[in-house]
Amino acid sequence: MSLRKTKKLLNRAETKFLTGEFDEALRDYGLVLNEDPTLKEARVGVFLSDLGNDNADEAHALFDYYQVMKSENKDADKIINDLIQNIDDSKNKLYEILLKPMEKQADFEDGIKYDEFLILIEDRGSFKRAFEDVMFSTKVILTSKSEFIAFITLLIQNDFSQMAIDYLDNTNTIFQADQDILKLYKLLNKEDI
Numbered sequence: 001m002s003l004r005k006t007k008k009l010l011n012r013a014e015t016k017f018l019t020g021e022f023d024e025a026l027r028d029y030g031l032v033l034n035e036d037p038t039l040k041e042a043r044v045g046v047f048l049s050d051l052g053n054d055n056a057d058e059a060h061a062l063f064d065y066y067q068v069m070k071s072e073n074k075d076a077d078k079i080i081n082d083l084i085q086n087i088d089d090s091k092n093k094l095y096e097i098l099l100k101p102m103e104k105q106a107d108f109e110d111g112i113k114y115d116e117f118l119i120l121i122e123d124r125g126s127f128k129r130a131f132e133d134v135m136f137s138t139k140v141i142l143t144s145k146s147e148f149i150a151f152i153t154l155l156i157q158n159d160f161s162q163m164a165i166d167y168l169d170n171t172n173t174i175f176q177a178d179q180d181i182l183k184l185y186k187l188l189n190k191e192d193i
Contacts, residue, residue, distance in 0.1 A: 006032055006039075013045055017063065022052035040077040047084050054179065058087065111139035114147040127158045149180060156187045164188065 013028035029045035036042070044066055052059035062080055069076035112120070117130065117140045124130040131154075134140065142148045148171070155164040168184060175181040 006035065010041055010045070013042075013049075017045065017049055017052065018060075020052070020056055022049045022056070022059070025049040025052070044077045044080050047081060051084060051087070111141045113141050114143065114151060127154050131155075131158070131160070145175075145180070149184065152184050153187065156184070161188055 009028055009032050013025045013032065016022075016025035016028060026046060026049035029042045029049060032039060032042040033046065048059045048063050048066070051062065062083060065083075066076050066080045069079055112134065117134070120134065121127050121130040124133065140151065142151055148167075152164050152167055155161070155167070164184070165188065168181065171181070
């Protein structure tokens with residue numbers, strides 16, 4: 001790829017990024033990287049476009065910071081990569097803190113763990129019947145993101161759409177723009193939302 005064509009593709013990717021078209025920006029940055037895997041601007045573009053799919057505001061703020069660092073001739077791509085890594089690490093730690101099982105707390109709460117609830121479903125013969133048996137008298141304790149996703153999926157599949165929406169909306173601050181969680185909204189019928 002010629003230098004002129006690379007520059008044109010980088011400009012197009014940047015425009016797509018700035019307008020919030022992160023998937024297309026990611027694709028264009030990826031095309032540039034196919035030709036030159038060492039090009040720092042394209043590598044940073046890939047990271048920021050991927051981040052933009054999760055959180056557009058963070059991605060745009062980091063892009064602005066990257067432009068300032070680049071204009072000051074600092075090692076901008078390393079700084080941005082480190083920042084993105086720190087953001088990912090912080091989110092993972094937050095997930096662990098908020099969703100990690102707390103055995104002592106679970107002992108005192110009036111609830112059953114998700115794996116125990118799955119056994120109850122098997123005993124009752126259906127999710128709907130088991131859930132109706134426990135929904136007013138106890139809580140189902142979810143201790144991981146995967147349990148949360150499985151539980152919400154079961155709610156949706158068993159016509160508890162409004163309850164699924166309530167759970168999703170109430171956990172918005174925990175998961176923010178997590179793509180796995182956003183896929184759950186797509187499972188819901190549009191008229192339910």
